[in-house]
Amino acid sequence: MVPSSAGRSPAPSRVGFSLFGAGSPALSRRTLMRGTALGAGALALPAALAACGGDDDKGSDSGSKEVSFGSNYSDPVPKTAMESVLKGYESKASKTVKINTVDHNTFQENINRYLQGTPDDVFTWFAGYRMQFFASQSLAADISDVWSAVGSGFTDALKKASTGEDGKQYFVPFYYYPWAVFYRKSVFQQRGYTPPKTLDEFKALCEKMKTDGLNPIAFADKDGWPAMGTFDYLNMRINGYDFHVKLMAGKESWTSSQVKQVFDTWRGLLPYHQPGANGRTWQEAAQSLVAKQSGMYLLGAFVGEQFTDADRADLDFFAFPEINSQYKQDAVEAPIDGFMVSKKAKNTSGAKDLMKYLATPDAELLFLKSSPNNVATHKDADTSGYSQLQKKCAELVGGAKQVSQFLDRDTRPDFASTVMIPSLQSFINNPNDVDGLVKSIEDQKKTIFTT
Amino acid sequence: MAMSDLAPTGTPATPPESGPRGRRPRRPRRSRRLAGRDVVVVAVLLGLAVVIDIAFIWGPTIASVVLSFSSWNGVGDITWVGGQNYDNIVNNYPPFWPALRHNLLWLAFLGLVATPLGLFFAVLLDKELRFSRFYQSVIYMPVVLSLAIVGFIAQLVYSRDYGALNSILGRTSHPTDWLGDPNINIWAVLAAVGWKHIGYVMILYLAGLKAVDPSLKESAAIDGANEFQTFWRVTFPTLRPINIIVLVITVIEALRAFDIVYAINRGRNGLELLSVLVTDNIIGEASRIGFGSAIAVILLVISLGFIVTYLVRILREEPR
Numbered sequence: 044m045v046p047s048s049a050g051r052s053p054a055p056s057r058v059g060f061s062l063f064g065a066g067s068p069a070l071s072r073r074t075l076m077r078g079t080a081l082g083a084g085a086l087a088l089p090a091a092l093a094a095c096g097g098d099d100d101k102g103s104d105s106g107s108k109e110v111s112f113g114s115n116y117s118d119p120v121p122k123t124a125m126e127s128v129l130k131g132y133e134s135k136a137s138k139t140v141k142i143n144t145v146d147h148n149t150f151q152e153n154i155n156r157y158l159q160g161t162p163d164d165v166f167t168w169f170a171g172y173r174m175q176f177f178a179s180q181s182l183a184a185d186i187s188d189v190w191s192a193v194g195s196g197f198t199d200a201l202k203k204a205s206t207g208e209d210g211k212q213y214f215v216p217f218y219y220y221p222w223a224v225f226y227r228k229s230v231f232q233q234r235g236y237t238p239p240k241t242l243d244e245f246k247a248l249c250e251k252m253k254t255d256g257l258n259p260i261a262f263a264d265k266d267g268w269p270a271m272g273t274f275d276y277l278n279m280r281i282n283g284y285d286f287h288v289k290l291m292a293g294k295e296s297w298t299s300s301q302v303k304q305v306f307d308t309w310r311g312l313l314p315y316h317q318p319g320a321n322g323r324t325w326q327e328a329a330q331s332l333v334a335k336q337s338g339m340y341l342l343g344a345f346v347g348e349q350f351t352d353a354d355r356a357d358l359d360f361f362a363f364p365e366i367n368s369q370y371k372q373d374a375v376e377a378p379i380d381g382f383m384v385s386k387k388a389k390n391t392s393g394a395k396d397l398m399k400y401l402a403t404p405d406a407e408l409l410f411l412k413s414s415p416n417n418v419a420t421h422k423d424a425d426t427s428g429y430s431q432l433q434k435k436c437a438e439l440v441g442g443a444k445q446v447s448q449f450l451d452r453d454t455r456p457d458f459a460s461t462v463m464i465p466s467l468q469s470f471i472n473n474p475n476d477v478d479g480l481v482k483s484i485e486d487q488k489k490t491i492f493t494t
Numbered sequence: 495m496a497m498s499d500l501a502p503t504g505t506p507a508t509p510p511e512s513g514p515r516g517r518r519p520r521r522p523r524r525s526r527r528l529a530g531r532d533v534v535v536v537a538v539l540l541g542l543a544v545v546i547d548i549a550f551i552w553g554p555t556i557a558s559v560v561l562s563f564s565s566w567n568g569v570g571d572i573t574w575v576g577g578q579n580y581d582n583i584v585n586n587y588p589p590f591w592p593a594l595r596h597n598l599l600w601l602a603f604l605g606l607v608a609t610p611l612g613l614f615f616a617v618l619l620d621k622e623l624r625f626s627r628f629y630q631s632v633i634y635m636p637v638v639l640s641l642a643i644v645g646f647i648a649q650l651v652y653s654r655d656y657g658a659l660n661s662i663l664g665r666t667s668h669p670t671d672w673l674g675d676p677n678i679n680i681w682a683v684l685a686a687v688g689w690k691h692i693g694y695v696m697i698l699y700l701a702g703l704k705a706v707d708p709s710l711k712e713s714a715a716i717d718g719a720n721e722f723q724t725f726w727r728v729t730f731p732t733l734r735p736i737n738i739i740v741l742v743i744t745v746i747e748a749l750r751a752f753d754i755v756y757a758i759n760r761g762r763n764g765l766e767l768l769s770v771l772v773t774d775n776i777i778g779e780a781s782r783i784g785f786g787s788a789i790a791v792i793l794l795v796i797s798l799g800f801i802v803t804y805l806v807r808i809l810r811e812e813p814r
Contacts, residue, residue: 152777155568180569265674265759319654321763322674327655457567457782461774465589468763472676483588490582491782493565 110393111141113163113385115150124413131409132400138393158182162385164394165401170204170379171448172291173456174214177383178207184384185211189395193402196421200446204379214381215402216420218411220344221377221436222272222449223360230257230335231359238361242280242308245364249315252338261337262316263328264471267464270320271450272376273341274467277305279374280366284445287374291454293492297485303477308366310474321468343378344436347416355415358432362439375443378452379420455491462487555794562788568781579788590789593766596680597796600687600767601748608688609744612695617725619696620703630700637693645757648686649673676764683754683765691747695740702736703729745800749793768793 116125122144129140143163150157150167157166158177168174177183190212194202197216205214224238231237234255239245249259264270279287282301289295290302317328317337329349331337340346341363347355362372382401384394400406407419408428418429418436426434440446451459466484470477528536562579566572583590615633619626636644651658652672660669672682706729714724730737752769755761761770768789775786 155781159569182569265763267760267762319669319671319674321676321759322652322654322671322679327653331655457775461782465762469588472763486586487582487588490578490586 108393109139109141110165110390110397111143111163112397113150113157113166114142114144115147115167117144117146117150120413121410124410128401128406128409131406132397136396136400138396140397158385158387162387164388164390165382165384165397168214168381168383169448169452170214170216170381171452172454173448173452174205174383175207176455178209178211178213182386183207183213184386184388184391184394186213186215186384186395186398187211189215189398189402193399196402196404196423198422198441200440200443201379201420204446204448205381214383215398216379216381217401217407218381218414218417218419219377219379219440219446220417221375221439222276222341222343223362223375223436223439224339224341224364225332225346225358225360226339227332227335227357228359229357230338236338239364241364242366246312246315248338249312253315257338258317258331258336259315259338260312260317261328261332261340262320263323263325264320264468265322265324267460267468268449268451269325269328269342270467270471271459271463272343273309274305275376275447275450275453276341276363277309277366278302279376279445279447280363280370280372281305281308283367283370284374284447287447288453291450293454293458293488297481297488302481306470306474306477306480309470310477313471313474320471344416344418344432347432356431360432360435360439373444374447375440375445376447376449377440377443378449379446380417381420458488458491462491558787558790558794561784562791564784564787566783568783572784575784579785580792582785583788583792589762589766589771592764593768593771594792596766597748597751597768599680600684600751601745603684603688604691604744604748605741608691609695609740611688612692612740613699615692615696616699616703619700630696634693634697636690637697639690641687641690641751641753642757644686644690645754648683648754649758651686652679652682673758674763679758679764683758687747687751687754691744694743698736698740698743699733702733706732742804749797749800768796 112129114122114125116122126142129142132138133140141163145153154168154177159182168177174183185207190202190205193215194212197205201216202212205212205216207213226236226238234251236248236251239248252259262270262273275287278290278301281304282290286295286301290297296302317323317331320328325342325346326349328337328340329342329346332340332346333349333354344360347358350358362375365371382398384391384398388394402421404419404421404424407421407424411417411419412428415430415433418433418440419426426437429437447453450463454463462484466480470480561572563574563576564572565575565579615629619630619633623629639647649657654660654669654671654674657672659672660666663670670678673679710728710732711724714728719727750769751767752761752773755765755767755770756773759765761767761774772786772790772793775782775789
């Protein structure tokens with residue numbers, strides 16, 4: 044079938060792609076040599092560049108006057124806020140702080156390698172299991188002596204959140220942002236709603252909102268983590284903080300009747316949640332609260348970021364309602380951000396001195412000026428500059444018997460991200476197979492918590 | 495296949511050195527032409543390349559395979575656990591099978607839907623329609639976007655509450671959850687991927703089609719072939735090198751797919767892919783390096799399947 048003119052046509056292999064060497068023309072010595080040299084040069088160049096980049100950090104161990112500070116505050120507003128905090132220290136202690144800011148997510152993802160390599164003396168981190176993990180791997184320095192100097196400024200709950208598994212302190216808390224059920228005052232006033240105290244009242248309120256044409260509870264879990272907040276609160280209200288902590292530490296079974304009850308209760312509440320949560324970001328869900336389409340939203344205080352300054356005064360919250368009278372509303376979920384000293388610090392005494400400064404109310408307030416959705420951790424922090432909402436947040440956490448950190452900070456990060464995120468998303472898609480779900484979580488948990 | 499048809503008729507017309515007989519005796523002559531100093535230079539330059547190849551390709555590959563039999567969090571000690579990681583992946587890791595399925599679906603969709611469409615558009619545009627330059631630019635435009643950007647665009651289009659698609663379809667009271675419903679989101683994403691892939695394939699085929707000698711088609715027409723026959727029996731076989739490139743690109747695109755789903759929802763809830771699972775397990779604070787390596791090895795084996803098949807075909811056809 045092939046026409047005989049094929050002989051004259053450009054052979055297919057000549058059409059310009061000799062990539063696969065189908066008909067490479069005679070290879071002369073010159074082209075071979077040139078090609079090899081070019082190829083080797085192209086390959087060697089990136090390697091040479093990479094070799095140049097490695098030595099950057101080595102010249103920084105000058106006198107004990109300089110402390111290096113690894114920061115994940117990479118967004119412009121918190122970045123300048125953190126800079127002003129550290130400038131405050133520089134002028135006060137006449138020392139220099141070398142700030143090394145890394146993109147927030149990159150910092151978190153590389154923390155392992157960072158701490159094992161050439162870490163900064165002080166670095167930003169989170170309280171809870173996430174802190175304890177690095178403490179127990181002896182990548183963080185014991186700062187109990189700093190705590191004996193500054194400890195009187197913090198509540199016991201905060202001290203507990205800064206303490207490693209060995210009973211020593213490794214962390215200085217800076218600020219926190221509680222999770223609660225947020226709503227718009229104007230909506231509640233207009234419709235005559237009152238903040239519920241118990242689960243039954245909560246459900247009755249949801250029912251009323253539904254008949255009023257509102258979507259009762261805004262809900263989003265596309266990012267994977269927001270639904271963890273709902274799980275945490277249900278578990279702490281139904282089974283108590285201690286059970287929650289043990290469950291997070293892998294010491295309780297996920298197939299237990301307690302955990303099943305959490306998911307069963309959640310299933311009862313799901314019809315009041317915004318449908319299609321797995322395709323929605325928390326920002327979009329928050330916008331439905333802003334637009335008064337949703338009545339309530341269980342989220343961290345950062346939900347205020349989605350409100351304009353004028354609207355933010357209309358934002359209010361109530362604590363997650365009581366379910367079991369034994370545990371009332373004792374526990375509050377309030378992730379804490381703060382600082383740690385790395386074990387490999389070149390200037391440990393300078394780092395500890397900086398930590399003492401960071402544990403002062405002045406430093407905290409300097410930072411909070413620019414982030415009105417957080418609350419300072421220090422007892423003596425001046426609250427006169429706080430907004431109504433900030434004051435209420437401070438009261439909520441101040442009155443808490445226990446403070447949890449959030450699921451992905453209270454358990455192993457690998458368990459949280461590779462097991463809990465997919466599991467909660469599949470629960471949202473299909474809430475009816477609780478038995479299969481908890482069994483799958485338990486089976487996976489066993490493989491992770493062995494190491 | 496096309497070459498073997500062409501070769502007998504082609505041999506007498508082409509000069510002898512490019513024919514099969516002219517080539518064989520050349521090889522030894524070429525190496526003899528290199529003097530001693532040249533051999534050293536070539537050895538050094540090639541040696542450098544080989545060392546880099548081993549250090550950056552074979553080293554990590556072998557390390558992955560070795561680590562896949564271990565349990566290691568990146569900080570503490572490595573414990574060897576034998577095949578336990580593989581056992582857990584297959585039997586006790588719910589995202590694995592969906593991820594494997596999605597990778598294969600991705601490959602099937604690109605190979606059976608997007609690539610033929612790209613070829614189809616290339617053939618249409620090759621016909622010098624009016625405005626063909628315009629169509630060509632429009633179809634090619636998505637190719638210059640990175641898949642991560644395509645992912646962001648997809649979110650604007652598919653968002654359940656604020657997306658363009660639900661507004662256009664008028665589904666505002668019962669919106670379709672294009673990206674959140676695990677049964678349909680993979681198709682929504684594949685549509686976006688295809689949007690980009692079609693343009694890529696089209697431009698490759700268009701380049702190939704422009705290089706096809708028109709006299710081929712003319713003589714086919716004189717022989718009484720209709721347009722359809724001309725394309726399948728004459729034009730398409732001459733596109734063989736392009737086909738190979740497109741095939742390779744399609745397989746690579748399907749196996750390395752990552753950025754778009756990561757941009758959309760970090761590759762979860764119906765958008766799992768093997769590459770995402772590797773990243774999820776290895777990158778992060780307390781990494782499951784052994785477990786993630788085992789998934790990487792599975793991905794490697796699948797890739798090797800395609801690479802070996804491809805190489806076998808190429809090597810079998812080459813020494814003619």
